[in-house]
Amino acid sequence: MLLRRQMEIVAAVREAGVVGAGGAGFPSHVKLEAEAEYVLANGAECEPLLHKDAELTEAHADQVLRGMELSMQATGADKAIFGIKAKRTRTVAILKEATGGKDIKVQLLDDYYPAGDEFVLVHECTGRLIPPGGIPLQVGTVVHNSETLYNIAEAAEGRPVTRKILTVAGEVATPMSMAVPVGITLREVIAIAGGPSIRDYSVFVGGLMMGKLTDDLNQPVTKTTGGLIVLPTSHRLVQRILTPTKAMHRIGKSACDQCSYCTEFCPRYLLGYDVQPHKVMRTLGFSASGKQNWSKWADLCCACGLCTLYACPEDLFPREACNQAIADRKDANLERWLGPTTEVKAHPMADGRHAPLKSLMQKLGVTSYNVPAPWHDNSYEARRVTLPLSQHVGVPSKAVVQVGDKVKAGQLVAEIPEGKLAARIHSSIEGTVTTVNSAVTIEKL
Numbered sequence: 198m199l200l201r202r203q204m205e206i207v208a209a210v211r212e213a214g215v216v217g218a219g220g221a222g223f224p225s226h227v228k229l230e231a232e233a234e235y236v237l238a239n240g241a242e243c244e245p246l247l248h249k250d251a252e253l254t255e256a257h258a259d260q261v262l263r264g265m266e267l268s269m270q271a272t273g274a275d276k277a278i279f280g281i282k283a284k285r286t287r288t289v290a291i292l293k294e295a296t297g298g299k300d301i302k303v304q305l306l307d308d309y310y311p312a313g314d315e316f317v318l319v320h321e322c323t324g325r326l327i328p329p330g331g332i333p334l335q336v337g338t339v340v341h342n343s344e345t346l347y348n349i350a351e352a353a354e355g356r357p358v359t360r361k362i363l364t365v366a367g368e369v370a371t372p373m374s375m376a377v378p379v380g381i382t383l384r385e386v387i388a389i390a391g392g393p394s395i396r397d398y399s400v401f402v403g404g405l406m407m408g409k410l411t412d413d414l415n416q417p418v419t420k421t422t423g424g425l426i427v428l429p430t431s432h433r434l435v436q437r438i439l440t441p442t443k444a445m446h447r448i449g450k451s452a453c454d455q456c457s458y459c460t461e462f463c464p465r466y467l468l469g470y471d472v473q474p475h476k477v478m479r480t481l482g483f484s485a486s487g488k489q490n491w492s493k494w495a496d497l498c499c500a501c502g503l504c505t506l507y508a509c510p511e512d513l514f515p516r517e518a519c520n521q522a523i524a525d526r527k528d529a530n531l532e533r534w535l536g537p538t539t540e541v542k543a544h545p546m547a548d549g550r551h552a553p554l555k556s557l558m559q560k561l562g563v564t565s566y567n568v569p570a571p572w573h574d575n576s577y578e579a580r581r582v583t584l585p586l587s588q589h590v591g592v593p594s595k596a597v598v599q600v601g602d603k604v605k606a607g608q609l610v611a612e613i614p615e616g617k618l619a620a621r622i623h624s625s626i627e628g629t630v631t632t633v634n635s636a637v638t639i640e641k642l
């Protein structure tokens with residue numbers, strides 16, 4: 198009976214095309230096929246200025262918690278913990294009321310970055326440490342972002358993923374959190390928030406710490422787009438990210454004084470993983486071939502950006518050095534360094550070295566943009582959507598529609614290729630298919 202229920206939930210989530218909505222994009226049905234002891238809701242939302250998970254949870258707490266219960270049923274987990282920052286007092290109050298009588302614990306987290314990192318969250322909520330280079334399941338845990346849980350509950354009621362929840366913050370007329378049709382352009386999203394409030398602006402997609410800067414506002418919102426932050430092009434963060442990689446490494450080579458703050462504040466290092474960006478920085482000065490042999494301390498880096506954007510007193514780019522080192526080591530076919538032992542033990546100073554979000558925002562120069570971005574119900578009527586066939590971890594999905602086909606909102610347009618890791622894709626509007634290539638375009642003609 199239990200197995201049948203598990204299969205039904207997994208099938209519904211697979212049908213609906215649910216993927217990790219926090220940015221990872223891992224197909225959720227695969228996670229739900231596993232057996233676990235814990236289901237964790239990741240509501241930590243530690244990227245500065247992004248609030249969409251808290252806003253969604255306030256607006257639809259019952260559905261988010263339903264997603265947790267379904268995940269428990271599917272994985273056989275008997276413990277469920279909702280990780281959320283204590284500062285979200287309104288959301289916490291709503292959650293506590295909604296969890297009344299349910300077997301779900303609300304775990305309050307301090308306001309630091311990156312509290313939402315899976316390794317950090319699992320440790321905070323269960324006291325367990327994921328083995329180096331491993332996944333939460335290895336310590337009996339399945340982690341879903343709050344929006345993913347909402348989508349799981351929707352899937353169980355037969356509704357596929359056709360909308361994306363995101364926050365628009367920074368230099369826009371009305372910062373807000375909202376659900377928009379998957380496939381509309383970033384330009385349309387900014388327009389829904391009242392448009393940019395300045396003339397020369399740049400847009401971060403997915404966050405200031407781990408997101409990307411883009412100048413292509415015609416790119417579509419996908420199932421993993423976490424939010425947009427509009428900043429003046431002259432902003433220090435924009436200018437810093439525009440530094441050419443070669444220049445980042447050249448400056449690092451001459452200016453790094455090996456103070457090792459980048460390592461001492463690294464959240465993964467503090468959990469006990471052998472990530473040591475200051476040692477990776479040393480290799481910038483190596484000119485002989487084989488320097489990748491000495492860059493192994495980058496291998497367990499999660500690219501959180503804390504070293505580059507917060508810890509380094511010289512404003513250098515240790516994260517970018519780690520990115521380069523990881524790529525070089527891959528090219529050289531070197532085995533991933535997992536550290537001297539699989540017995541990870543958190544640093545004795547781990548709790549005292551958290552990067553408070555308030556200090557991080559000050560350092561980033563975005564404190565003035567830290568304003569509420571409340572939930573806005575909107576009924577935006579998209580005329581055209583572009584649905585990339587690859588908006589998840591795995592291989593691209595396979596289009597099952599052709600140019601000229603008429604489709605309804607919610608209709609399947611791309612299927613998981615037989616035996617592969619991927620996620621189904623559904624139309625977010627009613628219209629006619631006008632293009633099929635690496636994306637399916639649908640227009641209201």
Ligand code: SF4
Nearest residue numbers: 453455456457459509
């Ligand atoms: S914090 Fe900056 S200066 Fe210090 S070791 Fe790291 S990269 Fe070098």
Ligand code: SF4
Nearest residue numbers: 463498499501502504
């Ligand atoms: S980006 Fe820097 S701080 Fe973050 S995990 Fe990598 S080395 Fe550590």
